[in-house]
Amino acid sequence: MKPGTLKSRRGSAGDDEEASGGGEYSSFPLTPRRVYWWSSGLLKAVVALVILMAGVLIGLAGSANVSRYYYYSSMGSSSLSLQAEAGAEAANNNNNNGAGVVVPGATRSISRGGGGNSRKKKKMRMEDDDEAAAAGPPPPPVLLEFRGFVDPGPPWGHSMSDPELFWRASMAPRMEEYPFQRVPKVAFLFLTRGPLPFAPLWERFFRGHEGLYSVYVHAVPGYAGRYRRSSPFHGRQIPSREVSWGSITLVDAEKRLLANALLDWSNQRFVLVSESCVPVFNFRTVYEYLVNSAESYVESYNIDVPQCAGRYNPRMAPEILEEQWRKGSEWFELNRELAVDVVADQRYYALFRRHCTPSCYPDEHYIPTYLHLWHGARNANRTVTWVDWSRGGPHPARFGKAATTAAFVAAIRNNGTRCLYNGEPTTVCYLFARKFAPSALGTLLNLSTTLLDF
Numbered sequence: 066m067k068p069g070t071l072k073s074r075r076g077s078a079g080d081d082e083e084a085s086g087g088g089e090y091s092s093f094p095l096t097p098r099r100v101y102w103w104s105s106g107l108l109k110a111v112v113a114l115v116i117l118m119a120g121v122l123i124g125l126a127g128s129a130n131v132s133r134y135y136y137y138s139s140m141g142s143s144s145l146s147l148q149a150e151a152g153a154e155a156a157n158n159n160n161n162n163g164a165g166v167v168v169p170g171a172t173r174s175i176s177r178g179g180g181g182n183s184r185k186k187k188k189m190r191m192e193d194d195d196e197a198a199a200a201g202p203p204p205p206p207v208l209l210e211f212r213g214f215v216d217p218g219p220p221w222g223h224s225m226s227d228p229e230l231f232w233r234a235s236m237a238p239r240m241e242e243y244p245f246q247r248v249p250k251v252a253f254l255f256l257t258r259g260p261l262p263f264a265p266l267w268e269r270f271f272r273g274h275e276g277l278y279s280v281y282v283h284a285v286p287g288y289a290g291r292y293r294r295s296s297p298f299h300g301r302q303i304p305s306r307e308v309s310w311g312s313i314t315l316v317d318a319e320k321r322l323l324a325n326a327l328l329d330w331s332n333q334r335f336v337l338v339s340e341s342c343v344p345v346f347n348f349r350t351v352y353e354y355l356v357n358s359a360e361s362y363v364e365s366y367n368i369d370v371p372q373c374a375g376r377y378n379p380r381m382a383p384e385i386l387e388e389q390w391r392k393g394s395e396w397f398e399l400n401r402e403l404a405v406d407v408v409a410d411q412r413y414y415a416l417f418r419r420h421c422t423p424s425c426y427p428d429e430h431y432i433p434t435y436l437h438l439w440h441g442a443r444n445a446n447r448t449v450t451w452v453d454w455s456r457g458g459p460h461p462a463r464f465g466k467a468a469t470t471a472a473f474v475a476a477i478r479n480n481g482t483r484c485l486y487n488g489e490p491t492t493v494c495y496l497f498a499r500k501f502a503p504s505a506l507g508t509l510l511n512l513s514t515t516l517l518d519f
């Protein structure tokens with residue numbers, strides 16, 4: 066069975082469209098009681114005509130409202146077209162990361178390639194829409210339709226503000242089992258300024274693993290990345306806001322990425338990466354490592370130096386005590402439960418917003434401290450993203466063409482040092498590495514077919 070395919074279908078197939086029959090707006094509730102009042106055939110005809118005209122007008126207004134919610138992606142023919150049909154029909158294509166939910170049944174259809182089917186005019190069920198139409202445009206129906214609820218698809222399909230998005234993303238089911246076949250996916254959250262110089266390497270990394278990953282890109286507002294339609298990055302930019310590095314807006318961007326990714330119920334692990342990050346193992350290894358891990362990978366420590374303990378602000382007490390303060394690389398890896406909690410947290414976020422200001426760097430403290438307070442036992446306290454701080458200074462070392470050799474990358478994969486994975490020692494400690502300069506791309510592409518084994 067295809068990942069994400071529904072196991073069961075709802076019993077009520079063909080309840081609307083086919084049954085209603087008749088003209089285009091035939092399901093508009095003509096009120097027969099009133100018609101019986103008139104004995105004169107002429108009056109009957111006039112009243113019928115007036116009601117018909119009103120029906121046509123309301124119908125047109127209704128379909129205009131609906132068409133506002135037809136979202137077309139930049140991919141043109143393979144667009145995501147969500148069709149509002151009160152309680153029934155939605156045509157929806159899979160996004161380019163695959164693993165859509167196929168909803169069988171006469172009243173639902175997947176239109177891969179956004180063909181004529183989705184453009185076809187739909188009959189409206191005005192009973193349900195009447196009140197909403199009178200009170201203004203109805204809410205976007207995307208989240209009410211099961212397929213859309215399980216995975217709303219490309220993130221541009223929503224128009225939620227941050228508070229609305231975070232609230233929506235903070236929801237978690239209380240049932241243990243899913244009513245569809247859920248194949249866990251790894252969500253790759255690219256926090257970038259714009260271009261992704263290593264996109265060709267990532268494309269090779271992802272190739273052939275559709276349905277097991279999803280990609281979200283946060284770039285500066287207005288930046289439009291151009292990727293081939295077949296690229297995993299195509300159309301994966303989420304609605305973004307301005308980010309200034311070292312400020313709370315960086316945490317906001319991380320939460321925005323997490324929240325968008327949480328809307329897809331199949332995403333189970335969430336990795337934050339930057340444009341200078343590259344994978345150092347193949348997809349299968351990364352996937353198995355993360356999906357089978359009992360812990361999340363957020364670096365977390367507290368040492369008594371100005372750049373760590375020195376950034377603690379006593380005004381955060383009593384919620385955060387000095388000994389509870391933690392620091393770690395912002396490039397996290399979280400499982401779904403922790404991701405939901407991070408997005409849902411308002412209390413500690415507010416403290417960081419107020420009290421972790423200049424030269425505090427909330428992005429290096431907020432998530433490690435929050436996890437330490439509430440989920441310490443579920444954190445491995447180490448990062449899976451390799452970086453070299455050995456040269457000192459405010460920025461880690463950056464590796465270009467000359468420094469990026471096979472031996473160098475091999476040492477990142479395994480230099481003999483062991484770490485714990487699910488309580489057992491392993492030499493596989495890092496799955497990703499930073500920071501690489503764009504000039505390293507050629508070498509890394511060459512290594513991808515040999516050492517990296519993509």
Ligand SMILES: *[C@@H]1O[C@H](CO)[C@@H](O)[C@H](O)[C@H]1NC(C)=O
Nearest residue numbers: 436437441442443444445446
């Ligand atoms: C990580 O740190 C927490 C305290 O925040 C601790 O409870 C937990 O055991 C540590 N995890 C590992 C794998 O050492």
Ligand SMILES: *[C@@H]1O[C@H](CO)[C@@H](O)[C@H](O)[C@H]1NC(C)=O
Nearest residue numbers: 451452453476479480481482
């Ligand atoms: C291996 O890499 C780790 C992490 O970068 C480093 O701390 C350690 O010193 C390295 N060991 C050797 C033998 O190079």
Ligand SMILES: *[C@@H]1O[C@H](CO)[C@@H](O)[C@H](O)[C@H]1NC(C)=O
Nearest residue numbers: 466505506507508509510511
């Ligand atoms: C990659 O491999 C090709 C073919 O072996 C070689 O010509 C090219 O110089 C290599 N590129 C880099 C950047 O190493």
